[in-house]
Every structure is written in C-alpha cells, then in structure tokens.
Amino acid sequence: MSWLQRLVETYDACFGKSAYVKLALTPINHVEQQAHLEITLDKDGEFLRASVVPKEATLIPATEASAGRTSGPVAHPLCDKLRYVAKDYGSNDHELYRSALDAWVKYSEHPKLKAIKSYVAKGTTVHDLVAAGIVVMQSDGTLESAWNDGPSPLAKLLTADPKTKLRDQGNALVRWKVELAGSLQHSVWEDTELQKSWAEFHTTLPAEEGFSLYEGENRPLALSHPKRLRHGGDGAKLISSNDSGGFTFRGRFMSAKEAYGLSAEATQKAHNALRWLIARQGYRNGDQVIVAWSVQHVTRIPLLADSRALLGEEDEDVEEGYAECSPPSITPENSAGDVGQEYALRLKSAMQGYRSHIGDSDNIVVMSLDAATPGRMAIVYYRELTGSELLARIERWHSLLAWQQNFGKDHHFVGAPAPRDIAEAAYGRRVDDKLRRATVERLLPCIVDGTPLPRDLVLSCVQRATNRIGMERWEFERVLGIACSLYRGSHPQEFPSMSLDEARTSRDYLYGRLLAVADNIESMALSIAREPRETNAARFTQRFADHPYTTWRTLELQLRPYIARLNGSRYVGALKLRQQLLDRIYSSFETVNGESTFLDNRRLSGEFLLGFHSQREALRPSRDAASATTTTQTDVEGDTE
Amino acid sequence: MADRRKTPRNTLEFKVWGRYALFTDPLTRVGGEKCSYHLPTYEALKGICKSIYWKPTLIWHVDQVRLMRRIRTQARGMKPLEYTSGGNTLAIYTYLTGDARSKNLLDITDGPGVEYQVRAHFEWNEHRPALEQDRVEGKHFSIAQRSLERGGRQDIFLGTRDCQGYVTPCEFGSGVSDYDNDGPLDYALMFHSFSYPDETGTSRLGTNFWRPKLENGVLTFPRPDDTDQIVHKDIRAMPFKAFGESHNMQSVSSEFEHLQAETGSLVEAAE
Numbered sequence A: 001m002s003w004l005q006r007l008v009e010t011y012d013a014c015f016g017k018s019a020y021v022k023l024a025l026t027p028i029n030h031v032e033q034q035a036h037l038e039i040t041l042d043k044d045g046e047f048l049r050a051s052v053v054p055k056e057a058t059l060i061p062a063t064e065a066s067a068g069r070t071s072g073p074v075a076h077p078l079c080d081k082l083r084y085v086a087k088d089y090g091s092n093d094h095e096l097y098r099s100a101l102d103a104w105v106k107y108s109e110h111p112k113l114k115a116i117k118s119y120v121a122k123g124t125t126v127h128d129l130v131a132a133g134i135v136v137m138q139s140d141g142t143l144e145s146a147w148n149d150g151p152s153p154l155a156k157l158l159t160a161d162p163k164t165k166l167r168d169q170g171n172a173l174v175r176w177k178v179e180l181a182g183s184l185q186h187s188v189w190e191d192t193e194l195q196k197s198w199a200e201f202h203t204t205l206p207a208e209e210g211f212s213l214y215e216g217e218n219r220p221l222a223l224s225h226p227k228r229l230r231h232g233g234d235g236a237k238l239i240s241s242n243d244s245g246g247f248t249f250r251g252r253f254m255s256a257k258e259a260y261g262l263s264a265e266a267t268q269k270a271h272n273a274l275r276w277l278i279a280r281q282g283y284r285n286g287d288q289v290i291v292a293w294s295v296q297h298v299t300r301i302p303l304l305a306d307s308r309a310l311l312g313e314e315d316e317d318v319e320e321g322y323a324e325c326s327p328p329s330i331t332p333e334n335s336a337g338d339v340g341q342e343y344a345l346r347l348k349s350a351m352q353g354y355r356s357h358i359g360d361s362d363n364i365v366v367m368s369l370d371a372a373t374p375g376r377m378a379i380v381y382y383r384e385l386t387g388s389e390l391l392a393r394i395e396r397w398h399s400l401l402a403w404q405q406n407f408g409k410d411h412h413f414v415g416a417p418a419p420r421d422i423a424e425a426a427y428g429r430r431v432d433d434k435l436r437r438a439t440v441e442r443l444l445p446c447i448v449d450g451t452p453l454p455r456d457l458v459l460s461c462v463q464r465a466t467n468r469i470g471m472e473r474w475e476f477e478r479v480l481g482i483a484c485s486l487y488r489g490s491h492p493q494e495f496p497s498m499s500l501d502e503a504r505t506s507r508d509y510l511y512g513r514l515l516a517v518a519d520n521i522e523s524m525a526l527s528i529a530r531e532p533r534e535t536n537a538a539r540f541t542q543r544f545a546d547h548p549y550t551t552w553r554t555l556e557l558q559l560r561p562y563i564a565r566l567n568g569s570r571y572v573g574a575l576k577l578r579q580q581l582l583d584r585i586y587s588s589f590e591t592v593n594g595e596s597t598f599l600d601n602r603r604l605s606g607e608f609l610l611g612f613h614s615q616r617e618a619l620r621p622s623r624d625a626a627s628a629t630t631t632t633q634t635d636v637e638g639d640t641e
Numbered sequence B: 001m002a003d004r005r006k007t008p009r010n011t012l013e014f015k016v017w018g019r020y021a022l023f024t025d026p027l028t029r030v031g032g033e034k035c036s037y038h039l040p041t042y043e044a045l046k047g048i049c050k051s052i053y054w055k056p057t058l059i060w061h062v063d064q065v066r067l068m069r070r071i072r073t074q075a076r077g078m079k080p081l082e083y084t085s086g087g088n089t090l091a092i093y094t095y096l097t098g099d100a101r102s103k104n105l106l107d108i109t110d111g112p113g114v115e116y117q118v119r120a121h122f123e124w125n126e127h128r129p130a131l132e133q134d135r136v137e138g139k140h141f142s143i144a145q146r147s148l149e150r151g152g153r154q155d156i157f158l159g160t161r162d163c164q165g166y167v168t169p170c171e172f173g174s175g176v177s178d179y180d181n182d183g184p185l186d187y188a189l190m191f192h193s194f195s196y197p198d199e200t201g202t203s204r205l206g207t208n209f210w211r212p213k214l215e216n217g218v219l220t221f222p223r224p225d226d227t228d229q230i231v232h233k234d235i236r237a238m239p240f241k242a243f244g245e246s247h248n249m250q251s252v253s254s255e256f257e258h259l260q261a262e263t264g265s266l267v268e269a270a271e
Helices: A003-014 A093-107 A111-122 A125-131 A153-157 A192-204 A264-281 A339-355 A387-400 A419-427 A433-448 A455-466 A473-490 A507-528 A541-546 A548-567 A572-588 A607-619 A634-640 B042-052 B129-134 B137-149 B252-270
Strands: A030-034 A037-042 A047-052 A057-061 A174-179 A209-211 A218-220 A283-285 A288-294 A363-370 A378-386 A403-406 A412-415 B011-018 B058-067 B072-078 B091-097 B114-124 B164-169 B184-186 B190-195 B204-210 B213-215 B218-220 B231-237
Touching (some): A003 A363, A037 A111, A047 A125, A093 A111, A093 A192, A111 A174, A111 A192, A218 A264, A264 A288, A283 A433, A339 A387, A363 A387, A363 A433, A378 A387, A378 B091, A387 A433, A403 A473, A403 A607, A419 A433, A473 A607, A507 A548, A507 A607, A541 A548, B011 B042, B011 B137, B042 B058
Parallel strands (some): A037 A174
Antiparallel strands (some): A030 A057, A363 A378, B011 B114, B058 B218, B184 B213, B204 B231
8 A cells, every 4th residue: 555556556457458548558668759750661671751740749669768868868769869860960879879779679570670770770861851852951961950941841840949049850750660561550659569579678678776665675776757747848756866965865874775766667657657647537736636546447536526527417528438437317307306305316326326437345546746846746645445435435525515506607506516616715716826726635635534624714715705795796606605515514414404494593594594585675676676786685794794683673774665665566475475484584583591592693603604595595486497396485486486 | 551560571552642743755755755654664663662761771672553543644835944055945745644533622632643552662682792781671661661651751753853742651452543443454565664783783774664564553563673574675884883881871870979979968968
C-alpha cells in the first residue's frame, strides 16, 4: 500500500490493453515527441518518399539520458532530429546517433532496423530530402534558416530560436516508415515488436545499480525522474533531488543517492501510469490535480461531480471509457412521489450502476497532487479504500447534501453541488484560484473519508446567501441552494426530508417560512401592478437574519398596502390562503419558559434559509403541471393557477 | 498507570499522541515536498523511547505499536528556509492527523490528532564493554518508568521536530481503537530504521527497510537484525562513538563526591 506500488500495479494491469487504445499508456523507455518529417524506405533501405507531418505526437524509443536531454547532445536511438540522423547535415551529433542505432541493430535483427541502418549509413538523407522538395537549400549549398521569403511548410512547424529568430531545418524530427513485403505495419512508431525489442535491448545497456526503494533490492537506478505529469508544459516533478546545499537529506547522508534510490523501471511505470490517469480521468483545477481510479480495471469515478453528473444527466463527457460506467437512465414512470424520494431512488439506482463496474473489493486509490513551486509537486492527499467503501461514501455525500439546486435557467436539479461550486458560493464568483484549490482540497476528505464539513465554509455560504443585496438574482438562487445543501449536510439526521416540514417548530425554521410567505405575497402584488422591483422581504433579508423579531414587525407593516391591493383583485383567494398560512406559522412557535420563541430577537442560524427555501418551493406553482405534488400545499397552488 | 508487576522488568508501555505526525517517506523527503508514511517508523518510535529515557548502556527495541485513530492526512503550505542562498522556498508538507474524539476544541488529548500505543523494551548494548558495571536492570527500568510518568526527559516529537507529541504510561492494548476489527492490511516497502555503528558494532551506517503488515491496527516490528523481514542497505563508513567512565561519563557516586567537595557545606546545611 503505497502510491508507487499502486501506480506500478496499474501500469502492469492496463498496459497494452485494447480497451485503452485511443489514449494508450506510454511504454517504458519511450517518449512522446512531435515528429515533423516522415521518410519512407523500402526493405533494402532505399529512399522511396518523404513527407511533412502535421502536429502529431509520435512515440519514439529513448534511453534515460536521451529522454532527459536538454542542451547537451544525446541521441535517441531510432527517430531523432535531422541533425542527428543525417550524415550529410554535417553535425558531430550524427556519430552519437550512429553508434546508438548500431548497438541496437547488433542486438536485434529486426528487418526495419536493418533497412534504416543501411539507409543512414549512405549519408544522403539531406540530399534526398532536398530532392523531394521538403528541405530547402540555398544556392551556396547551406540549408535555409532565415526564411526571408516566408517559411516552407516544414519550417512553419519548427519553432524559431528565441535569440537568433532562425528556424534551423536540422531541428526537424524524423520518423521512419519501412515498406516490407507482406506487412501492413510500415510505421516504426506503432510497431509493438520494435517496442518490445527496444525494451529487451535496453535492459542490456550498462546502468548504475543501487538499492531501489520499490523492489527492495539492487536494480538499475533512475538517473532522474520524469516530469510533464499534469500537462505537456508541466515542469514539476514528484521525485526530485537537486538540493545539494540545503538540508533535505544532508547531515546524515552525504548525497541524494545515499538517501534514496528508485529503479528506472519502477519510476517510469509509475509516472507513465500517473500521467495517463491524469490525462484520462483527472480532475484539474489550476495546479491541483485529483485522480481516483480502481487498480484492477481503470474505471472513471465521479468523485468531485455534482449530482447531475453523477446521475448521468449531463452528457458532455461521453467518450471512450465513459460509456462503460454510465448509470441506467430513469424513466418518468418510476419517479413518483416527492422530489426527495424520487432523488433517493435515482441515486440508489445510479450507484447500483456504478457498482456493476466497480467491484466491492476493488482497490480504489484517491490521489491529489498540488505544486507550491513550479519545479516540485507534492502529494497532498492519498487514500486507498475498497470499491464498496468508496461508493458508500459517495452515496452518503450525495444524499446528505441533497437539495434543490438552481444554477440558472435550464439548470435545475436536485442533489449535491460540486466542490468547485461550493467554493464559489462561499467566497464569491471571483474566488482566488488558491482559495478555490484549498477549498476543494478541504472538501475531498469530507467526500472520501466522510469527515464533517468545515464549519467556516458552511457559515460563509449561509452568510453570503443571507446577504442577497450584493448579488444578481441568479447568483442568489445558486448560493441559496448550495447554502441549504451545506447546512443540511452539516446537520445530519436533522432534516430528513428535502421538502417543507410543516411539523417543525424550531424558531429559525419558522422565521424562514414567514419570510418566504411575505416575499410571496409582495411579489404577487408587484406582478399585478407590473412593477419589476425587489420585494421588501428580499431587501431586508440580512437585517431579518440578524434581528428577526423587530424586522418582522417592519416587514409586516410594509406588507399592508400590498395586501390591500390584492384584496381588490382576482387573487383574493390566494391571498386568503397565504394569510391562513401565516397564522398557522405564528401559532407553531413554541413557548419556552412562559415566553414565545417568536419574541426572541437573536440572530437566526442557517436553518432559516432551509425554512425559507422549502416554503418558497411549496408556494411556487409546480413546474411540471402534469405531475401531482404530494405536499400539503396542493390546495394553495391549485388556487393560484 | 500500568501495573508494574505484570510487565517484564525491561518493558515500557506508553501512549504517545500529538496534533500532527510526519514520518517522511524518503522518496518525497529528498525533493523537499515532505509526505508522511501512513504508519510510524521504528526509528521514530525508538527516538521517542530515547527521549523518555536513554543511556549509552542500553538500546531500545520497539516491539509493537497500536494505531488508535483512523489515519487522516492534512496538507499544509510551508515556507522552508533556504540555508545557502538565503530567503525561502515554498513547499507543501502532508502530515498525519486523525479525527477528534471529543467536541471540545481545547481538549488536546481527544482533539484531532494521532494517537499510538507503544510497547518497547531495552537491552544492553553489548558493544560497550566499558559500561558493563552500569548494566543494572532494576535501576534503568525504574528511572525509565519515573521519566515516563513525568512525560519524558526530552521533548517528544512524532517523526519530525515540528510535530510535538506527549507521552503517558498506559497498558498496551487497552481502550478502543478505530482499527480493532479491520483485519490484516499489507503495506509496500517502508523505511524501518538506521543501523548506527554504536549499536551494530561495525563502522558502517546503514538503513533498514521492511514490508509492514497491520493486524487490527497493531504493527509488530521485526528487530533491526532480523534478516528474514529486514532488507538492509549499506550507506557509508561512520566512526563509532565511544563512551566510557573516566572518558566522557562519570559514575553517580563519584559525581556525588565531587559535588560534595565543591559544595560540601551547603549539602550539610541542607541536611
């Protein structure tokens, strides 16, 4: 049980599997590079044709030294830049390439290798390419690099030297095709036999041996560890040792080698697997990456999605691999009952769907990476658990935080919001990137370990939902739903139902309901008069939350003209029902120590948002008129229609 | 307090707890982004025993550790100093911690943090023949017990200096652990301990690794010289630090005489 071991296991389980063809795992001792040129040879190594390759990542064999090369010349053994490959380019680098290729050919008698070797030995590569019209030569016999008359198609693909602004054609990477009789596989970069041959040959190369922390025995050690884990331009390394002056290991140890060692095989497998998992199913948020996978068979696990995505109601991400674990669709017939029940049913069946892909005893790994500096990456979260545990935790999260979410016009759903949305609700839409990352980081254990929600986060959401003056209407609706979710989630068992609980007699809940009814009456009156402005109830929400009793007095007084207006209209029936409802709520307040809790003017907790939201939903004419609601508010709604 | 009659005369049982622990995985330590192992290492626990009480006459051997709280981690942003170039760098350290058992935030014993029960015993260091006359089991056992009851002689810390810990006597295996019914759990190769010349008798420094197996939250450590379970890596030559009476140690009786000669009148006056 360690991240290294799990990643190597994942590599071994998934490498070469046909299910992952589209985005395959990189074999070890190979690197992916962008080729620019393609040269086709026949079986005897005669030049047939050449072409320019548009941006296309190509898998080329590499030694550890060549994979990590920077300014010093080290040759890749098979496909490399023109300056290495072509003898007639006139660079000393060619000798390095020749010796690397020759050593491999000596080991393996692969016909493609022999053809390439004999072609390279002729030393006519640049000449052939000029003849084919791909490489441009100036009249004085040197290769064009300034491109004053505009770059050739090949030169367009090359990046110009930042200092001299020259585009050297020698930097074009060459890949080979060898046309063998009776074989359809011409390209060398897709030839699995060649890959295997290279892997075998590579083990015979001399390497420094030492104690590897993975195998626990002496192995050829890695000289350095791969980067580019999160994306192509990522320079951060998970394992590094460039600190010879500081005290990360000095003191007890003299060199980094004494402090640790890791075999080249283990580190490459682990890093390739991690890079692949991140590209395939990682959740990325700036520098932060969170990835969850099952070691036995890599299945995507919707860890940080909102309930809509969990239930498969968003089909943005349907692609290879996703379909394998999409939950069954839910037909409207089995969605009877109230929203809470219906949601619970759908969640249950969706989890059933996931369960059919993730075994109960599967090893699931959840790993989160983050970088504080550009060069190093840290494992900030690592957890292993079984499939059944993880699914139970996900289900718990989505049922605990279930609430009506209103994310905009066509974006209503019931369920838990995504951690990223929670961060926005708590800290505003323009939340600092670091804060967003930190928030997601803090919510991760709440989902995966089932730890309680951070209290400050809940309070912050409630606070923002209360202060609705600063927000646009749609944003308020969004924050309100999320605040209710979080408040419900931080008080498990207290709010079993998502819909209005008429029997609940706590002060905060009832005050929330009162506010919703006042808001409703007022907006009804305003809509008759076609006055599109905010209600007093909405404007006073903040003050109401701080001093409910005194503010309610003000609100009630301000309500009178609106009531008078409605009395004279055809909505008088609806008004009567609402007034009765107000009376019912008044009478529900408990009496503690001889005094009604209604008179208590202390600050309201987040619970009042739940009361407000539920009551408002109950008063609202149902969105889908066809489906009958089972709430007690049916009669009220019937009249408003 | 543990019943002294029940434990052998060289065994110490104690509870150690703290807000955080950081038993750094060497793979991440060298880069600077320290990430903790999920389990305490033998060497860290041995260091805790030594902080409670140690003399060069004896070597502590950690027998078992019991994890009391469910393993949780917490990442924290750090600003480590750059010793050579000045200034600082930025890093993220990942510490171990655990869920609170008590809702009272001021309750440091049951608040969020790690908690372990440890059983360790001491043996004589046979590579120090000069200290042979100091091998009095009852004496060292009593001093160790008394030190433990007072929270140890030196600062206790869990793996890394910034993770302050606390010790108190306990009966190993008492109380409820979050792992009581978890069954066996295998871990990958993990650091076990250092082999220092003064304990092995050779002039080499080495590191030891093992593959831990957690059984209902209890980890039974192999001895550092158990070649079946321990994988040894030789590091480099290291000189043996010599201790001896007359050279850098002094017997209590001669110390007393010395003190008496210096402050004789004071001692008599106090009596």
